[in-house]
Amino acid sequence: MFDSVSIIFFILWVLVVGLFSYAAYWAFIIRKALATGLYRKQALWAGTMGLYFVALSTFLTIALSFNLTALSVNILGGLLISSGFVVLFAWIDSTVRVARRSDPLLRDTLRWSRLRYFIGFVTVGGAISALVTAIDMGFAYVAPFGGALLFGAIALLVSATRSGDATLRRHLKWMGLAIAMLWLASQLSGLLFRVFPAGSITSEVIIYSVVVVGGFCLYRSARSLVPLGHLSLPDSSPA
Amino acid sequence: MLSTGLRELDQLLRGGYPDKSAILVVGPPGIGKEALGYWFIQNGLTREDFCLYVTRLAVSEVLQDIRAFGINGQSAPVWFAREGGQTKCDLSDLPGLSFSVKETMRRNGERPIRVVTDILSSLLMLNSPEVIYRYVSQLLSDVKQYNAVFLATIEDGMHQPQVLAAMQQLFDGVVELRLYEEGLRVLPLLRIRKMRGMPPEPQYYNFSFNHKKMEIRAYVR
Numbered sequence: 001m002f003d004s005v006s007i008i009f010f011i012l013w014v015l016v017v018g019l020f021s022y023a024a025y026w027a028f029i030i031r032k033a034l035a036t037g038l039y040r041k042q043a044l045w046a047g048t049m050g051l052y053f054v055a056l057s058t059f060l061t062i063a064l065s066f067n068l069t070a071l072s073v074n075i076l077g078g079l080l081i082s083s084g085f086v087v088l089f090a091w092i093d094s095t096v097r098v099a100r101r102s103d104p105l106l107r108d109t110l111r112w113s114r115l116r117y118f119i120g121f122v123t124v125g126g127a128i129s130a131l132v133t134a135i136d137m138g139f140a141y142v143a144p145f146g147g148a149l150l151f152g153a154i155a156l157l158v159s160a161t162r163s164g165d166a167t168l169r170r171h172l173k174w175m176g177l178a179i180a181m182l183w184l185a186s187q188l189s190g191l192l193f194r195v196f197p198a199g200s201i202t203s204e205v206i207i208y209s210v211v212v213v214g215g216f217c218l219y220r221s222a223r224s225l226v227p228l229g230h231l232s233l234p235d236s237s238p239a
Numbered sequence: 240m241l242s243t244g245l246r247e248l249d250q251l252l253r254g255g256y257p258d259k260s261a262i263l264v265v266g267p268p269g270i271g272k273e274a275l276g277y278w279f280i281q282n283g284l285t286r287e288d289f290c291l292y293v294t295r296l297a298v299s300e301v302l303q304d305i306r307a308f309g310i311n312g313q314s315a316p317v318w319f320a321r322e323g324g325q326t327k328c329d330l331s332d333l334p335g336l337s338f339s340v341k342e343t344m345r346r347n348g349e350r351p352i353r354v355v356t357d358i359l360s361s362l363l364m365l366n367s368p369e370v371i372y373r374y375v376s377q378l379l380s381d382v383k384q385y386n387a388v389f390l391a392t393i394e395d396g397m398h399q400p401q402v403l404a405a406m407q408q409l410f411d412g413v414v415e416l417r418l419y420e421e422g423l424r425v426l427p428l429l430r431i432r433k434m435r436g437m438p439p440e441p442q443y444y445n446f447s448f449n450h451k452k453m454e455i456r457a458y459v460r
Contacts, residue, residue, distance in 0.1 A: 029424065030418070033418050033426065034270060035269065035270060035308075035448050036304070036307075165268065165394065165396075166396060168268070225269075226269060226396070227267050227395060228418050228425065229417045229418065231421070231460075
């Protein structure tokens with residue numbers, strides 16, 4: 001029942017799911033300890049994105065391993081991928097605006113306050129197109145996340161250099177890298193399928209490796225939202 | 240002593256913040272250190288003390304945050320703010336800001352004064368630490384000529400540790416709020432690093448914002 005490709009898919013899936021779940025866990029646990037809405041929201045986004053990628057990679061692994069192509073699977077895949085377009089854009093948009101607030105000069109990175117309307121429009125268009133393609137041709141033919149991730153990654157990395165808050169700088173840097181890795185993985189999937197035959201282990205290993213790096217960056221991003229202290233033994237004696 | 244506005248914190252401080260003192264609340268962004276200022280001001284308004292809030296934000300933004308903590312008051316403090324206040328808070332004009340604060344306090348009369356500000360981290364980001372050290376030192380010395388308690392918040396993780404240590408040295412009391420990692424848990428803990436008139440307090444306390452108030456309890460590992 002399970003061939004070698006399925007087993008490799010499964011191992012890669014465990015790695016990806018483990019990392020994204022761990023990132024989501026830390027984001028939610030930090031959110032619980034925070035009191036201010038802005039930072040709680042930021043932690044919520046990081047956690048939600050972790051969970052989204054757990055759901056997406058689980059779906060893709062199961063559907064691709066068992067070669068599921070029923071209409072219901074395509075609709076589910078289309079909904080999952082198209083909702084990702086919107087959620088990813090909302091996450092990036094929220095983070096760029098938080099970053100702007102922490103810039104002492106309140107600079108508008110990449111003129112995001114105006115660019116966001118254009119990218120938002122393109123993203124919603126992409127989401128609708130992804131859903132229609134998934135239902136019509138199958139979820140495997142859906143074009144991967146593109147422009148929003150690329151522009152988002154650049155905006156976050158530029159914002160990271162401008163932020164006056166050292167903690168948020170680290171958070172933005174890791175988040176920008178996570179998004180850049182996810183963008184790279186989405187682009188590689190299109191490129192590698194032209195180089196390697198369909199279902200090639202090599203192409204899957206390369207793509208999943210980049211996603212794993214993205215998962216690690218998301219984990220570091222969640223952990224760096226606030227500085228976490230460690231209690232030394234004398235400090236931690238009962239009060 | 241001036242009440243902090245929080246019964247549990249008053250007990251911890253044996254009555255509240257000392258008279259004519261400057262208190263620094265240190266903590267990472269998002270942990271809720273501003274809430275200590277909101278309750279302090281709210282308590283002052285109910286006692287008809289003179290309350291001044293100096294903020295880098297717009298009044299509407301601060302009020303939104305205050306309401307999020309479940310604090311609802313009928314009266315309002317005097318605002319120095321980026322927008323919507325009685326006086327515009329211009330962080331690039333340090334002498335002007337200092338002059339406005341002192342003038343406002345001088346005109347107040349004999350009532351106890353409570354000043355709360357969140358501008359310290361912004362000032363440190365826009366100026367060299369040496370300039371801000373001298374500025375805050377002079378401002379605190381001026382404020383203490385009145386019957387005032389000055390409470391400032393500063394971001395942990397945003398400045399160099401030596402800058403933070405230098406700032407703490409200027410204040411009579413330092414309340415530290417931090418998140419600590421304990422295994423797979425994250426705990427918000429509070430510590431009174433120093434307080435004029437109190438022996439050193441090395442103990443940690445758990446705190447949380449529940450049911451529109453702050454709960455503080457002894458931390459036991």
